[in-house]
Structure formats: C-alpha cells, structure tokens
Amino acid sequence: MKFAYIGTYPPRECGIGSFTSDLYHSMVGDINQNKNEGFIVAMNNSDEKHLYPREVKLTIQQENRNEYIAAAKHINKSGADVCILQHEFGIFGGRSGVYILSLLHRLKIHLVVTLHTISNNPSYTEKAILKDICKMANVVIVMNLKAIDFLNDIYDVPREKIAFIEHGVPDFHFDQKTIKKEFKLEKKKVILTFGFLSRNKGIEVAIKAMPKLVKKHPNVIYLVLGKIHPSVMRASGDEYLQYLRQLVKSLSLEDHVIIPNEYVPQEDLFKYLYASDIYITPYNNEAQITSGTLSYAVGAGCAVISTPYWHATELLANGVGRLFDFHNSNQLSDILIELLDEPETLNAMRKKAYEYGRKFTWPEIGAKYNKQVFNTLQDEIENKGQYFDILVMPPFSLKHINRLTDNTGIMQHAKFGIPNLKHGYCLDDNARALLMALLAFKVKNNYKALEFCPIYLSYIQYMQNENGTFRNFLSFDRSFLDEVGSEDSFGRTIWALGYLLANSPNASYYESGRSMFLKAVPIFEKLKSVRSIANTIIGISYYLQRNPSDDSMTELLSRLSVKLVESYEENSSDNWRWFEPFLTYDNAMLPLALLHSTEIHNDDRIRKTAFRSMEFLISKTFSNGYLSIIGSDGWYEKDGKRATFAQQPLDAMAMILLFKQAFKIKKDIEYLNKLFKSYMWFHGENDLRISLYDSETNGCCDGLESYGVNRNQGAESTLAYVISHLIVLQAHKDFNRELFAQKRSSTKNVREFN
Missing domain, CATH: 3.40.50.2000 (Glycogen Phosphorylase B;)
Structure with a gap:
C-alpha cells in the first residue's frame, strides 16, 4: 500500500x-x-x-x-x-x-x-x-x-x-548509570522537563517548587530541556525565557535549575530521559488532549509527575505516574521530596511506567496504524464498494459474443463491431470462449452462456489430432488451415479444459472435456514455451481440484512448475526478476501459474518465485498508479526501453486473474485494489485516458495505440473484457462472503469470551 x-x-x-x-x-x-x-x-x-x-x-x-x-x-x-x-x-x-x-x-x-x-x-x-x-x-x-x-x-x-x-514513542534503550556518567550527573538527582517553551507549559510552577526540595536534597538539579516555541518567538521574542531565568536568579537556584534553550535531537533527548530520576509536566490548564513529551517520558520509564490535564489524567492512571494540582508548587515539592526520600517507591513507579510504555513504542503504533488503515479499507469495500464499485461497471452483456458466435465457433476478428468472416476461427479464441461461458454460468447463472458451451467444446474437439495435439485455425468454410497449432493455443486449451473439469455444469460436458484433456497429457512435458507451460499448469491445477488423488498428475504439475522456476532463476538478476530477458505479452500468466501451483504443492521455492516475479511485473506496469501494459510495439527488453503502446486487452485480463489469485493466497487487500484498477484499464484508467469498452456494441476494442484505440472488436479483446468483468464480480462476491464469515467468527469469539 x-x-x-x-x-x-x-x-x-x-x-x-x-x-x-x-x-x-x-x-x-x-x-x-x-x-x-x-x-x-x-x-x-x-x-x-x-x-x-x-x-x-x-x-x-x-x-x-x-x-x-x-x-x-x-x-x-x-x-x-x-x-x-x-x-x-x-x-x-x-x-x-x-x-x-x-x-x-x-x-x-x-x-x-x-x-x-x-x-x-x-x-x-x-x-x-x-x-x-x-x-x-x-x-x-x-x-x-x-x-x-x-x-x-x-x-x-x-x-x-x-x-x-x-x-x-521511539524504542531507545540506555543504562541510567552509564548516561549519567556521560553527562557528568552521576552525583545528581535529575528532574527533567522538555519540549517547546511557552507560558501555558507552567515551567515557573516547577521552578517555584525547587527551593523547598533543594533544602532536603541539595544534590538535585532541574533541567528544562527545550527552546522557545517558534510561534512564541515570532510573537513576543524570548520574553518568557528571560522571565524564567530571572525567576531562577531571584530564588537563588542558579546551581539547581538549567534552561539551555536548545532544540535537542531525539536520541540525545532519550539519553536525558534515561538519565533523569523524575519527569515533570506542570502544564497550567486541563485543555491538553495530547502530549508527546508525556508519552516519551512514560515510554522511557520515567517516574512522572504531572498536573491533571486531559492526557495526563488518562495516561498516568493506575499508578503509572502521580498528579498534582494546577499551579500548586507546594504540593509538587512534597511529592518530589517523598519520591526522593523513598527510592523503592520511585523505582516501582519507573518500572510500572516502563512496562506500560512498551505497549506504545513506534513499532507497535505503526502496526496499529497499518491495521487501522487495512480495516478502514475493508469497511469501504463492504459499505461503499470502493474497490468493487459495481455501480460504475456497465451491465453484463453477451451481445457482441453472440454476434461473433455461429454454429461452428466464435470468429476471431471483427471490422469495428461487425464479424470479419474472412479470417475464420481459431482454437485460442474458442478455448477462451469456453472459459468465459463456464464462468458466466458460475458467476451470473447465465443460461445463454451455457448454451454456448457445446459450440465451443465441439470446436475444440474437432481441432484435436489423434496424437493429442490441436490444430489452431479453421477457415469460414470449415477448412483446416494448419496441421498443428502453436504451443500457446495448446496451453490455453488445456487451461479451459481444466477449468471445465473443475466447474462442469453437467456430466456430458465433463466427460467430453476429460477425454480431450487426458488425450493431450503426453504433450505436456514436450512443451518449450514458458507461456504454454504456464497455461498448462493452470489447467492441471483446476483438474486436480476435481481429482486430488491423481498422484501422477500432481507429480507432473510439480515438474512443469520447476521448469518455470528454473527459467526464472536462469534469467533473473537483482534488477530483473523475470522468466525471460524481456517482457512481452500475457506476462501475468507466468506468476499466475505458479500461484495456482502453490495452492497444491505449498512449495516455498515456487511461492517465492511467484510473488517476486509478480512484484517485479507490478513495478513495471503500475508505477503511475494505474495499469500501463507493456506495449507490443517493441515490447520491453532487459536494460532497454519499454514500449508504451499497442497495449492488448489480454494482458489486462491476465493481471486481473493474477491479483485475484494473489488475494486468495495472501488476503492482502492491496491486490483487490489493483484488481479493480486493472479492470478500469478497459474503462479509461490507462495511459491515454480512453475507454476501450464500446457501450453501443458491448464489445471491446482491440488495443490501445499511440493515436487512440484500435476500433476493431475481435473475439480476443471482447472475451478478455467479459472474463475480466466476471472475475471482478466473482472477487467481489467471494470477498464479501469471506468478510461475513470473519465477522461471524469474530462475533462468536466475543460471545465465547464473554
């Protein structure tokens, strides 16, 4: 954060x-x-x-x-x-x-x-x-x-x-005897007040208490450490300081009261606190809601005596310190004499103050602030939807998906919002479309999406070869355009089939998907591309959710994960924590795959690689507070300059998936923040402040270019948007469910405690 x-x-x-x-x-x-x-x-x-x-x-x-x-x-x-x-x-x-x-x-x-x-x-x-x-x-x-x-x-x-x-209070520790020796105070009883000097601080009250004390304890000194407050100095100069020094002289206390009028650095200040025997805050009225000097004194374990202003009354309760009445120098003298006469009482006060002060050292307070901010943001999510502000999200729509889909599958390209039949179909898009349809049914209970599933499944089935590989491209007249598709298209298909096996809406779809998935297994370890390996890891992870006792598949997942880790270790350095010597496309899928693997293997090496590479990617894409995707117009080579434009919606989707999985593992609310910011890339929170979502067609433009947006709305970009939209809704639902469970558990614990 x-x-x-x-x-x-x-x-x-x-x-x-x-x-x-x-x-x-x-x-x-x-x-x-x-x-x-x-x-x-x-x-x-x-x-x-x-x-x-x-x-x-x-x-x-x-x-x-x-x-x-x-x-x-x-x-x-x-x-x-x-x-x-x-x-x-x-x-x-x-x-x-x-x-x-x-x-x-x-x-x-x-x-x-x-x-x-x-x-x-x-x-x-x-x-x-x-x-x-x-x-x-x-x-x-x-x-x-x-x-x-x-x-x-x-x-x-x-x-x-x-x-x-x-x-x-700062967490300093000093030995009193050592510090007294350093300041040449070993034979003195030291009473201390510090802070900016002004008339409401009541220093004169403490000075007037000294003559009576000095008669009983002639080795006492009262050190007033601090200087005239700058605003007082601008208004009336050092008038108050001269008044105090004249008072000291009139009471013949020059050897017992020291007012150096200096601003003391924090470490030296704490040395003086540890050197002191008693600390005084003699403020003149109760209207002091907070006193840093008082907190410092308690935190250092001083025996504190104070007038009963608001903060002191609360902080010094239960024997942590002693109070005396406003302007009452005689009462202060008596308390000082009592404590110096009874070292055991004095030391008991010091011990009690020190033990209490351990509760609010700065490490403790910093942790409380961080927790308070975290809880505040949680409340914002629940009550105002700050991170999942679904009111700013357009209504969920499958209009453009329906426009692009026919009886064969989803067409890969569109001219503006109109399907471009010339380019036919591809495996990548139909695999993504299957994933989208299953997700839409799971998140929105959308039966129109469910009707798409047989179309996309049949396309995948038609494109699978007997040896388990897949063709990729099919012309509009249903002619094959290749023999074996890319490794990327293979990996994305395994991801979609794995998701189907974990989230199948019926037995027929499950059996069909399982048949294709298992037929492809022999190809898994032959893959060379890190992205195809990553997508396959995700598919296997989903498969194992439904088949957790499949030991051979669990081992295969481990071996593929190690391949990614080894690629990371081979290419990473102190300033380049990545799997390759360049950042190109679909980057977030690499750490995402290892996060999925981590859920199953709980392997520290895999987990560390996942989060380190993720943080590196965040540092390269979120430096301006919004998602700035690595552009395909030159990519980003190690020690080179990153390309800003030709940003692809597929990368935004991958980032959203990554942050959802990261939150699932770590429960860090910052990942939800970045998840929603990544989604808002589609709606104008990007380098050009232009929306890629077309509210008229319900499609998504194909990319962010230096001149604006590429207005074509093909399957890849629109599916990336729709999947992203669904992931945000799912994350919103999952988080609120978890938050409710936590509150219910908290309430139960309170009842049990009571």
Missing part, C-alpha cells in the same frame, strides 16, 4: 514533525518489515528553508493557498492509496488553518486524519473546519479516550469513525 503523509517534518523543529517522521518510518520503513511505500508533503513557514530528506517529495508554504491545490493534484497522481494528515490548527494557513480544506476537498483517495489538538470550546471557525475535515475522513485517529467524547458531542463525528491509537 502507498501512503501520502501531510504534516511538518524534520529538520523543521516541531513536535508534529517528529511525530510525522516516526509514524512514516514505523508504517513504511523497516521497523515492521512491511512492504508499504510512502512519501511526505511537508508544511513550511514562509520564512523557513530546510534541507529535507529524500522521502519529502513536496512542500507547501503555509500561507500560499495555491500550493495546497497543487499538492492535491500531486497526491492524486502519485499512486497513493491513502492520505494520512497530521492536523494541528497552527501548522496550516488561513484563519484557523482553513487552507488545508482546499487540499482535502480535491483528494480522490482515502483520508486518515490524526488529531493533535481538539478543543472542548472551539471558535466558530475552528469547529466548522474540524467538522469538515472529519466528514471527509474515512477514519479519525485520536490519542486520548476523552477526545472521542469531544468529537462525538461537540463536532458530531460518529463514534464508529473514530479510532484510539496512543502517541508512539
């Missing part, structure tokens, strides 16, 4: 920037060994210039509305599946950050929003903006349970749209 993240980003000095970076690396990076992709859209202040890391692909100047609109276009074209927004009013332009709406309203992908600030007394504009953002979002993530009530009661956000995921 591919994510687009919007937020501030390092090296910009901002707490949300650190959060965005940690979230990105936990979802996309190597922390969870996932295969996600992502990029950052970074928010800038107009006077800032930063040297961003390579994952930042775009920046937005906070007060430039046009750049928000341009960013929406960039994201929509990027191939991203989900946009993940970090929302804080102050990082976006316009009144109360209204400019972000210009971007969000133009997004054409899913939206996940993490809210860092939620007011229980918002201004009219703040409330209107946040309501609008939440309405557009597929899921709204909060880091405090109280925030769920606020969103529901004040902003009218449905509870089922809200997810609670804790603020993540």
